[in-house]
Amino acid sequence: METDIRFTHKTLVEQCKAGNSSSQFELYGLYVDAMYNVGIRFLGSKEEAEDIVQDSFVDAFKNLNNFKYDSSFGAWLKRIVINKSINRLKAKRIPVVPMDAHEYHLSDETPLETNPVDIKKVKLGIAKLPDGYRQIINLYLIEGYDHVEIGEILNISTSTSKSQYHRAKKKLLEIISEM
Amino acid sequence: MDNFEKHIRENAAQFDEHKADRAKLWAQISAQLQEKEKETKVIPLWRSSLLRIAVVIAVIVSVAGFVGLSMFNKNSGEDQYVSKELLEINMHYKDLVAYQVELVKKNPNLSEEDKAEFLSFMDELDTEYETLRLEMQKNLDNERVLEAVVANYKKRIELIQRLLQKINDSKKIEDDYGYTL
Incomplete structure (x- = not known):
């Protein structure tokens, strides 16, 4: 059972x-x-x-x-x-969400299809992210929380969590593609 | 969720690449937990399943090595349960003390005098402990002796922690300054 x-x-x-x-x-x-x-x-x-x-x-x-x-x-x-x-x-006054957080970033939600990336590169990429981007990426991708939970953890709204996450992900993919 | 996200979530385990210093962390955790409940609770181990006892012993043996084994073998028969508990308590504190004494010895911020003074205190407590241990062999069930042993260890730990606290306090300002992201 x-x-x-x-x-x-x-x-x-x-x-x-x-x-x-x-x-x-x-x-x-x-x-x-x-x-x-x-x-x-x-x-x-x-x-x-x-x-x-x-x-x-x-x-x-x-x-x-x-x-x-x-x-x-x-x-x-x-x-x-x-x-x-x-x-x-x-x-320590290290930002946990991007400084210029606002909610009007629902622009391109078209899934950015990429080839399976090397996990090692992802690790390096996350390390290179600016403060404020890293936490939300960690919470969503690695710790596996959804946006409602992330909202609670970071004390932001669900939609802010979504838009900030998408921004952070875009940034992460940029960094990785430059490697 | 796109491929990228799925890929990472599926491989999230690969992000767990670090190993914690188990002994060190546990020493500090259990010290803090015991600070709260001053008296050490004695929980009869025979209430738990055989498996649990085996796991506990495995942990102790791996940590304490042959020292633990030799002590364990001394006692047998009906004393066995009590000695397991004792062994566990004893090992726990022994580890804690040994670890912290090591820290003190290695610390470059301490003068030789301080070290010598500290170690002589430790020796005194060692002698006291030896007496208690002999007493305990005669009278294994004596709770007062047991408590005295624990108190003896606690005294040591307190001593060391105070010492370390002092060192750390003086270091802190520097550390904070050096940490920028």
């Missing part, structure tokens, strides 16, 4: 809720690398990613009783990591 993805590691999560430290260590082991990578993608620095991941796990374990299986534990934890990362960027 296929169990709902939301209940992945349910036993483990329940043991953690009861304060079992070896379960906490086990759950930590399952997610630490993934979360660390999320942190690096957003913050671009290993030290800061470590800081955020550490903080997120502490928060997650302390507030585990608020986790009610509305999503999987991994998704819940990832949101904590992302929210903390975004807040960190904002505190």
Whole structure:
């Protein structure tokens, strides 16, 4: 029988809720690398990613009783990591959406068909994106959020998220094609 | 969604290229978690499934290596469950302390005097720990001895953390300055 993805590691999560430290260590082991990578993608620095991941796990374990299986534990934890990362960027006054954000950019939505690109090139391309473009690309393409969710995360409207994403994607494709 | 987007989403796993320093991060996470709940809870391991115990042991063994094994073998029979818990607690703190002592030793910002003073403190705590360990072998179930062992380790960690905090504080201004995007 296929169990709902939301209940992945349910036993483990329940043991953690009861304060079992070896379960906490086990759950930590399952997610630490993934979360660390999320942190690096957003913050671009290993030290800061470590800081955020550490903080997120502490928060997650302390507030585990608020986790009610509305999503999987991994998704819940990832949101904590992302929210903390975004807040960190904002505190540093690094733009999380393009500076000149406005919503009149619904121009060319014709899918830009491209040949399958080398993932390595995409990585390099994302790294070269200006601040403000990178986060929305990460959120949509790699973390797999939809525009409603991105709107919540970045505190912008769904349509802004869409238009900003399209702009960022265009920019990314430009950078990649120049490689 | 166009081909480009599909392609990336399908290969999103390839973007996870970094490996976290598990031991270091966990040491700090668990230290912070324990700060909150001052008393260390003792959870009977026999409540969990056999598999879970196996996983826990695998983790401990891989971290603690033969040290853990030799200790584990000393105790047998009905003491086994208790010793597993003990082993786990002990290993956890041992790792934490060893890791942080290493940090202190390596730190170039500390004078030799500070280091010597710090290490002598550690030695004192080591002696205390040895006494406690002997006591514990006589009387494995004694909670007070157990608590004393944990307190002993906590004292060390606190000591080290305060030291490191001091160093980091003095470094911070420089670091902030150097970080621009």
